[in-house]
Amino acid sequence: MFRKLTYVVSLIVVLGLVSNASAELVGQWKLDDGAGTTALDATGNGNDGTLEDDPTVVEGQFGQALAFDGSRVVIPASDSLTADLFQGSFTMTAWINPKRTGNTWQQIFRSVRASDTNDTLFINNDGRLSWRGRVGGAWAGGMCETAPDVVPADQWTHVAVTGDETNFRVYVNGALSQESAFQTTDGENETYYIGGDTNFGESYSGIIDDVRVYNHVLSEDDVRASMENQGGALVKAYGADPSSGTLHEDTWITLGWRAGDFAALHDVYIGNNFDAVSEGAEGTFIVNQAATFIVAGFPGFAFPDGLIPGTTYYWRIDEVNDTEPNSPWKGDIWSFSIPPKTAYFPDPADGAESVGVGDSLSWTAGFGAKLHTVYFGETFEEVDNAAGGLPQGTATFSPGELKQAKTYYWRVDEFDVIETHKGDVWSFTTEGAVAALDPANGAVDVTQTPVLTWAPGLGASYEVYFGADEASLELKGSGNLGSESYDAGQLEWDTTYYWRVDEANATNTDSPWTGPLWSFTTANFLIIEDFESYNDLDPADPASNRIFNAWLDGFDNPALNGSVVGNANPPFAEQTIVHSGNQSMPLAYDNAVGKSEATLTLASNRDWTVNGVNTLTIWFRGGSANAAETLYIALNDSAVVDNDDPDAAQKGSWTQWNIDLQAFADQGVNLANVTSITIGLGNRANPVAGGAGMMYFDDIRLYAQ
Numbered sequence: 001m002f003r004k005l006t007y008v009v010s011l012i013v014v015l016g017l018v019s020n021a022s023a024e025l026v027g028q029w030k031l032d033d034g035a036g037t038t039a040l041d042a043t044g045n046g047n048d049g050t051l052e053d054d055p056t057v058v059e060g061q062f063g064q065a066l067a068f069d070g071s072r073v074v075i076p077a078s079d080s081l082t083a084d085l086f087q088g089s090f091t092m093t094a095w096i097n098p099k100r101t102g103n104t105w106q107q108i109f110r111s112v113r114a115s116d117t118n119d120t121l122f123i124n125n126d127g128r129l130s131w132r133g134r135v136g137g138a139w140a141g142g143m144c145e146t147a148p149d150v151v152p153a154d155q156w157t158h159v160a161v162t163g164d165e166t167n168f169r170v171y172v173n174g175a176l177s178q179e180s181a182f183q184t185t186d187g188e189n190e191t192y193y194i195g196g197d198t199n200f201g202e203s204y205s206g207i208i209d210d211v212r213v214y215n216h217v218l219s220e221d222d223v224r225a226s227m228e229n230q231g232g233a234l235v236k237a238y239g240a241d242p243s244s245g246t247l248h249e250d251t252w253i254t255l256g257w258r259a260g261d262f263a264a265l266h267d268v269y270i271g272n273n274f275d276a277v278s279e280g281a282e283g284t285f286i287v288n289q290a291a292t293f294i295v296a297g298f299p300g301f302a303f304p305d306g307l308i309p310g311t312t313y314y315w316r317i318d319e320v321n322d323t324e325p326n327s328p329w330k331g332d333i334w335s336f337s338i339p340p341k342t343a344y345f346p347d348p349a350d351g352a353e354s355v356g357v358g359d360s361l362s363w364t365a366g367f368g369a370k371l372h373t374v375y376f377g378e379t380f381e382e383v384d385n386a387a388g389g390l391p392q393g394t395a396t397f398s399p400g401e402l403k404q405a406k407t408y409y410w411r412v413d414e415f416d417v418i419e420t421h422k423g424d425v426w427s428f429t430t431e432g433a434v435a436a437l438d439p440a441n442g443a444v445d446v447t448q449t450p451v452l453t454w455a456p457g458l459g460a461s462y463e464v465y466f467g468a469d470e471a472s473l474e475l476k477g478s479g480n481l482g483s484e485s486y487d488a489g490q491l492e493w494d495t496t497y498y499w500r501v502d503e504a505n506a507t508n509t510d511s512p513w514t515g516p517l518w519s520f521t522t523a524n525f526l527i528i529e530d531f532e533s534y535n536d537l538d539p540a541d542p543a544s545n546r547i548f549n550a551w552l553d554g555f556d557n558p559a560l561n562g563s564v565v566g567n568a569n570p571p572f573a574e575q576t577i578v579h580s581g582n583q584s585m586p587l588a589y590d591n592a593v594g595k596s597e598a599t600l601t602l603a604s605n606r607d608w609t610v611n612g613v614n615t616l617t618i619w620f621r622g623g624s625a626n627a628a629e630t631l632y633i634a635l636n637d638s639a640v641v642d643n644d645d646p647d648a649a650q651k652g653s654w655t656q657w658n659i660d661l662q663a664f665a666d667q668g669v670n671l672a673n674v675t676s677i678t679i680g681l682g683n684r685a686n687p688v689a690g691g692a693g694m695m696y697f698d699d700i701r702l703y704a705q
Contacts, residue, residue, distance in 0.1 A: 024043075024214070024215065024216075025043050025212060025213075025214050025234075026043065026045055026047070026080040026081050026082075026085075026213055026214065026215050027041055027043060027045065027047040027075070027080070027081050027192075027211075027212065027213040028041060028042040028043050028210070028211070028212045028213075029041060029042070029049060029073065029075075029194060029210075029211045029212075030042050030062070030063065030209070030210055031060065031064065031065050031066045031073075031194075031208065031209055031210065031211070032060060032062070032063035032064035032065065032209075033064075034057060034064065035057065036051070037050060037051045038050060038051065039051060039066075039073045039075075039194070041075075043080075045078070045080040045081070046078065046080075047075055047078055047080060047081045048075070049073040049074055049075040049192075049194065050073065050074045050075075051066075051071070051072075051073055052071060052072050052073070052074055053070055053071035053072060054071055055067060055068050055071040055072070055073065055195060056069075056071075058207055060095070060207065060209035060210070061095040061097075061156045061209045061210065061625065062095075062209060062210055064209075065095075065097075065207050065208060065209035065210075066194075066195070066207065066208055066209075067206070067207045068194075068195035068196070068203065068204045068205065068206065068207070068208060069102075069203075069205050070203050071195060071203070072193050072194065072195040072196055072197065072203065073193065073194035073195060074191060074192075074193060075191070075192040075193070075194070076190070076191055076192075077111075077188075077189060077190055077191065077192065080215075081192060081213065082215070083113075083188035083189050083190060084188050084189075085111070085189075085213070085215060086111055086119035086133070086163065086185065086189070087119075087184050087185055087188075088163070088165060088215075089163065089164050089165060089215070089216050089217045090162065090163050090213070090214065090215060090216070090217065091160060091161070091162045091212075091213070091214040091216065091217055091218040091223070092109055092121060092160065092161050092162075092211075092212070092213050092214075093158065093159065093160040093210075093211070093212045093218075093223065093226055093227070094108060094109060094121075094158075094159055094160075094194075094208055094209070094210065094211040094212070095156055095157070095158055095159075095208070095209040095210050095625070096108060096123070096151065096156075096157055096159055096206060096207070096208055096209075097154065097155060097156050097157070097206050097207040097208075097209075098123055098151060098153060098154075098157075098204070098205065098206035098207075099153060099154065099205045099206045100123075100125050100126075100127060100151075100153035100154075100206075101125065101153075101205060102125075102205040103125075103201060103202050103203065103205070104124060104125050105122050105123075105124055105130075105202050106122060106123050106124075106125075106196060106202055106203065106204040106205060106206075107120050107121070107122055107193065107195070107196030107197060107200075107202045107203065107204055108121045108122065108123055108159070108194075108195075108196070108204055108208065109121045109192070109193065109194055109211065110192070110193045110196060110197050111189035111191070111192045111193075112189055112190070112191055112193065112197055113188065113189050113190045113191070118132075118133055118134060118185075118189065118197075119131075119132075119133040119185050119189065120132050120133065121159070121161050122202070123151060123204070124148070126148040126149065127148050127149040127150055127151045127152065127153070128145060128146050128147060128148045128149070128150060128151075129145070129146045129150060129151060129159060129161075129170050129172070129177070129178075130142050130143075130144070130145040130146070131143050131144040131145070131161045131168055131170060133183070133185035133186075134185055134186045135183050135184070135185055135186060136186070143168055143180060143183050144161065144168035144169065144170050144178055144179070144180040145170075145178060145180075146170055146172070146177045146178040147177075147178075147569070148569060149567070149568045149569055150172045150177050151172065155625070155692065156209075156625040157172060157173060157625065158171075158172070158173050158174060158227040158623070158624075158625060159171070159172060160218070160223045160226075160227075162217045162218055162223070163182055163217065164182065164217040165182050165184075166181075166182050167179055167180065167181060167182050168180050168181070168182055168183075171220065171223045173227070173623045173625065173652070173694070174220070174223055174224035174227045174228075174623065174652050174653075175220070175224075175576060175577045176220055176576060177576060192213075194208060194211050195208060212226065216239060216258070217239075218238070219238065219239075221238075221332060222234060222238045222239075224652050224653065225238075227623075227624060227652065228624045228652050234260055234261055235260045235261060235262055235319065235326070235329045236260050236319060236329050236330070236331050236332065237257045237258065237259060237260055237263070237266065237292075237317035237318075237319055237329075237331045237332075238257065238258050238260070238332075239256075239257055239258035240255075240256075240257055240332075240334040241255070241256040241257065242255075242336055243334075244332075244334035244335050244336075245335055245336070245337075246336045246337070247336070247337050247339055248307075248336045248337065248338060249338075249339055249367065250297075250307075250338075251297050251306040251307045251308075251309070251338065252295065252296065252297030252298040252301075252306060252307060253295070253296055253297055253307065253336065254293055254294070254295050254296075255270075255293060255294050255295075255296065255315060255336075256292060256293040257292055257293075257317050258292065259292050259319065260319035260329055262319065262321050262324050262327070262329075263319035263320065263321055263329075264290070264320060264321040264322070264323075265288050265289065265290055265319075265320040265321070266288070266289055266290070266291075266292065266317050266318070266319060266320065267285065267287075267288050267317070267318040267320055267328060268285075268286040268287050268288075268289065268294050268302075268315070268316075268317060269284045269285055269286065269315060269316040269317075269318070270284060270286050270294075270296060270302055270303070270313060270314070270315045270316075271283065271284040271313070271314055271315075272308075272311050272312065272313055272314070273314070274314050274333060274335075276314075277314040277315065277316050277333055278314075278316070278333055280316075286302045287302075288320065296313075307338045308338060309338050309339060309340050309341045309366075309367045309368075310338065310339070310340030310341065310342070310367075311337070311338050312335055312336070312337040312338075313335065313336055313337070313338070314333050314334070314335045315333075315334050315335070315336075316330070316331045316332070316333050316334070317331040318330050318331050319331065338367065339364070339366070339367045340366055340367060340421075341366040341367050341368060341369070341414060341416060341421045342366045342412075342414055342421045342422070342423045342424065343363045343364065343365060343366050343369070343372065343395075343412035343413075343414050343423045344363065344364050344366065345363060345364040346361070346362075346363045346410075346412075346426045347361070347362045347363065348361070348428045349428075350424075350426040350427060350428075351426075351427060351428070351441055351442070351516070352428040352429070353428070353429045353433060353435045353436075353516065354429070354430075354431045354433070354435060355428045355429065355430050355431065356430070356431060357401060357402040357403065357404060357430050357431065358401060358402070360396055360397065360398045360399075361374075361376075361396065361397045361398075361399065361410060362395055362396045362397070363395050363412055364395065365395045365414065366414035366416070366421055366423075367416075368416040368417075369414035369415065369416050369421075370393075370415060370416060370417055371391035371392065371393060371414075371415040372391060372392055372393075372394070372395055372412050372413070372414060372415070373389040373390065373391045373392070373412070373413040373415070373420075374389065374392070374397045374410065374411070374412050375389055375410065375411045375412075375413075376397070376399050376408065376409070376410045377408070377409055377410075378406070378407075378408060378409070379409060380409050380425055380427070382409070383409040383410060383411050383425050384409075384411065384425050386411070389413070391415060397410075397412075402430050403430065403510065404430055404431060404432035404433075404458060404510065405429070405430060405431075405432035405433040405434075405457050405458050405503070405510070405513040406429065406430050406433070406513070407427055407428070407429045407430075407433075407514070407516050408427065408428060408429075408430070409425055409426070409427045410425070410426055410427075411423045411424065411425045411426070427516075429515075429516045432457050432458045432513075433457045433458075433503075433513060433515060433516065434454045434455060434456060434457040434459075434462070434484075434501045434503060434515045434516075435454060435455040435457070436452075436454050436518045437453045437454055437455055438450075438451075438452070438453045439452070439520040440520075441516075441518040441519065441520075442518075442519060442520070443520040443521070444520070444521045444523075445521070445522075445523040445525075445527075446520045446521065446522050446523060447522070447523065447527050448490060448491045448492070448493060448522050448523065448526070449488070449489070449490055449491070449604070450488050450491070450520070450522075451485055451486070451487050451488070452464075452466075452485065452486045452487075452488055452499060453484060453485045454484050454485075454501055455484065456481055456482075456484050456503070457503050457513065457515075458503060458505055458508060458510075458511075458513065459481070459502075459503025459504050459505045459511065459512070459513060460480065460481050460503075460504065460505045460506070460507075461478065461479065461480050461481070461503070461504050461505075462478060462479055462480075462481075462484070462501050462502065462503050462504075463475060463477070463478045463501070463502045463504075464476045464477050464478070464479075464486045464499065464500075464501055465499060465500045465501075465502070466486070466488060466497065466498070466499045466500075467497065467498060467499075468492075468495055468496065468497050468498070469498075470498045470517070470519075473498060473499070473500060484501075486499075491522050492522065493522055493523065493524050493525075493611055494521070494522060494523070494524035495521065495522050496519055496520070496521045497519065497520060497521075497522070498517060498518065498519045499517075499518050499519075500514070500515045500516070500517050500518065501515040502514050502515050503515065523701075524703075525613075525617075525701045525702060525703045525704075526605055526608075526610065526611070526613055526701060526702040526703075527605070527700075527701055528602070528605055528616075528677065528700040528701060528702060529600060529677075529700040530580075530581055530698070530699060530700075531547065531573055531581070531583045531584055531585050531697075531698060532581050532582060532583055533545055534546060534547040534550070534572065534573040534583060536570035536571055536572055546566070546572055547565060547566045547572050547573045547585060548564075548565040548566040548572065550600055551565045551585060551587075551598040551599065551600050552565075552598060552599050552600075552601075553565040553587070553596075553597075553598045554593075554596065554597075558593065559593055560593060560594070560595075561593065561595065561596060561597060562589055562590035562591055562592060562593045562594075562595070562596040562692070563587055563588065563589050563590075563596035563597055563598050563680070563681075564587070564588040564590075565585060565586070565587055565598045566585075566586060567586055571583075573585065573586075574586045574696055577621065577696050578696075578698055579619040579621070579654045579698035579699050580698065580699055581698070581699075583698075584696045584697060584698035585598075585696065585697045585698070586694065586695075586696055587679065587694070587695045587696070587697060588692070588693070588694050588695075589629065589649075589681045589682075589692060589693055589694075589695065590692040591627070591629055591681065591682045591687075591689065591690030591691060591692065592689055592690070592692070593687075593689070594682060594683075594687025594688060594689060594690070595680055595681070595682030595683065595684055595687040596629075596680060596681050596682060597632075597634070597678050597679060597680025597681070597682075597684070598678065598679055598680070599634075599637070599676055599677070599678040600676060600677050600678075601675065601676050602674060602675055602676060602677065606672075606673055606674050606675060607671075607672050607673070607674075608661060608671040608672070608674050608702055609671050609672050611704055612704040613661070613702040613703060613704050614660065614661050614662070614703075614704060614705060615658050615659065615660060615661065615702065615703045615704075615705045616633070616658070616659040616661055616664075616700070616701075616702055617656060617657065617658050617659075617699070617700070617701045617702070617703055618633065618656075618657050618659075618679070618697060618699070618700045618701075619654050619655065619656055619657070619697065619698045619699045620648070620651070620654070620655055620657060620695060620696065620697050620698075621651065621652070621653060621654045621655065621695070621696045622648065622649040622650050622651050622652065622693060622694070622695050622696075623650065623652050623693065623694065624650050624652055625693065626649045626650050626691075626692075626693025626694065626695070627649065627690060627691020627692055627693050628646055628647050628649055628650055628691070629649050629681040629682050629690050629691060629693070630642050630643065630646065630648075630681065630682060630683060631643040631645075631648040631649055631657075631679075631680075631681055631695075632679075632680050632681070632682075632684055633659060633677065633678065633679060633680075634677070634678035634680065634684060635664045635669050635674055635676070635677055635678075636669055636670075636674060636675050636676055637676055637678065638667065638668065638669065639663075639664040639667035639668065639669045640667075640684050640685070641659050641663045641664065643657060649681060649693055649695060654698075658705075661702075677700070679697055681693075681695070
């Protein structure tokens with residue numbers, strides 16, 4: 001106990017010293033200094049740059065900016081803008097408006113020493129971003145490189161690259177675009193360039209605004225906050241340490257963070273309930289303090305009896321400054337988990353399918369476990385009731401050769417010298433069995449009219465069992481190899497259903513095979529569109545379902561409709577910037593022609609009165625670089641409802657829009673027969689020329705609220 005206490009006290013002293021170390025925005029060049037030859041560093045660190053070869057002062061994303069065409073800004077390394085900055089933890093961000101003409105590869109930002117070292121953010125004429133450098137004396141092209149066309153020509157786009165000594169990440173408009181393994185580049189750099197080092201024939205062509213360099217890594221939320229804050233300040237606490245979601249193998253912890261730019265004090269909230277911490281409920285407020293760390297789970301600190309194994313804790317830091325009118329600034333919710341005393345993370349995972357018949361089993365030992373006892377069998381009851389097994393010292397188990405297409409059960413009890421902790425019963429099914437394709441086992445928010453599909457196993461014929469009672473499934477149909485689907489019909493809302501597919505093959509002595517039990521839960525809402533069904537198959541393929549063939553945009557009439565649905569190259573549906581699931585709809589708008597909209601003709605779910613639904617919900621996300629055009633929804637190509645927020649298109653995070661269906665009914669729409677839904681930007685009734693941007697839409701639903 002005394003050794004541990006000494007360690008904690010020492011740790012606090014060390015952290016108190018470290019918290020004063022430099023960890024900040026080390027350089028910011030707003031590039032709005034007007035005429036002259038100097039680009040001032042807005043941080044006050046003195047990292048001013050010199051304009052060379054006459055970059056032109058133009059209108060920027062914020063105030064003024066510089067247009068480059070064979071020109072550059074030169075910034076020497078310094079005590080804050082260090083020579084080895086990009087070999088550790090860093091972030092570089094900028095607003096760019098590229099021409100995408102001229103040199104094939106163009107340097108947006110570069111640090112360099114002669115020709116033997118460099119770290120460079122490039123843009124290619126095809127619209128890809130690439131973070132590159134020299135590693136081990138050789139050119140490491142594409143250390144972290146995006147797909148083409150992530151940056152359009154002649155439009156403002158926010159770009160960022162981060163490194164945390166584990167990964168590089170490239171962000172576009174506040175969203176992660178590419179992630180790659182970190183590489184340590186060679187040497188130390190002497191000079192930094194905005195617009196490129198023109199000596200290498202890779203100078204940038206276009207406009208750059210508001211360049212920032214941090215000597216630490218920003219999270220995706222922090223990148224977005226930086227993007228949306230033209231002043232450069234980060235008002236919320238950030239840089240959670242340990243990072244959110246960490247599994248912490250001890251019953252005490254030191255939590256640290258980086259202070260928001262205006263913080264004088266910090267309100268600390270910790271608890272084991274997300275909502276309680278978010279709301280600051282009674283018992284979650286811990287302390288108001290100046291330090292940027294706190295110890296929890298040790299006598300004399302928060303949770304003095306220790307943190308509880310098997311528990312997830314949530315924490316939040318609100319930044320406080322009584323001299324600032326906007327104080328306090330509510331922080332994000334972060335989390336960490338203490339592992340359970342029971343075994344966890346089984347491999348194969350619980351419910352796994354297509355497991356090899358010769359595979360071994362493994363797991364992560366429970367917190368403090370010294371010995372493990374494994375029980376293995378062919379039924380849940382057999383394994384759950386087993387006792388008296390022989391303990392072992394390793395967290396692996398070989399069950400021997402198994403049969404194909406069979407479900408097995410296993411359990412691991414953990415002994416921590418004081419007591420035995422009985423484990424959960426896990427299961428897996430070996431290769432050769434049927435496998436659920438859609439919906440996946442355990443899926444939630446499933447449509448109330450699902451068609452169940454599966455991959456065939458060893459059988460030549462099958463039987464489908466289905467029902468809401470796990471213990472008494474009903475035989476619903478049978479078929480032969482090649483017809484692996486079952487239409488479940490109209491199901492109840494918010495109900496869990498179970499299903500199983502048994503197979504038979506008269507030529508195999510192990511036949512028949514009882515399939516694994518699967519489940520799914522229907523949604524408590526009506527799904528109008530979740531964008532999950534779209535693919536990139538060639539139109540000649542009968543299974544082709546491209547998003548722009550369902551959501552009709554301005555392709556056929558660009559003089560009246562400035563919308564373009566889908567990415568320029570596959571995947572056409574967006575797979576990175578999503579609200580839920582795997583896909584969303586990207587919609588580019590250009591209201592030079594007056595309006596931009598896309599329309600989906602509804603083939604099903606036309607009755608918008610079922611189960612008392614009364615609210616249409618749609619999630620959308622824009623960006624601060626977008627033109628502020630009115631967002632609207634139209635039904636049946638007639639009734640229109642505008643979003644109340646005139647700046648909705650500039651929202652850089654996912655935003656929920658709820659619309660009372662009565663607003664459409666009041667305009668004459670028969671809610672029992674909705675034939676189409678249109679998403680648009682502009683003034684639909686009286687189009688006027690406007691601006692452009694990119695929007696994303698997801699999860700269009702009907703709720704009874």
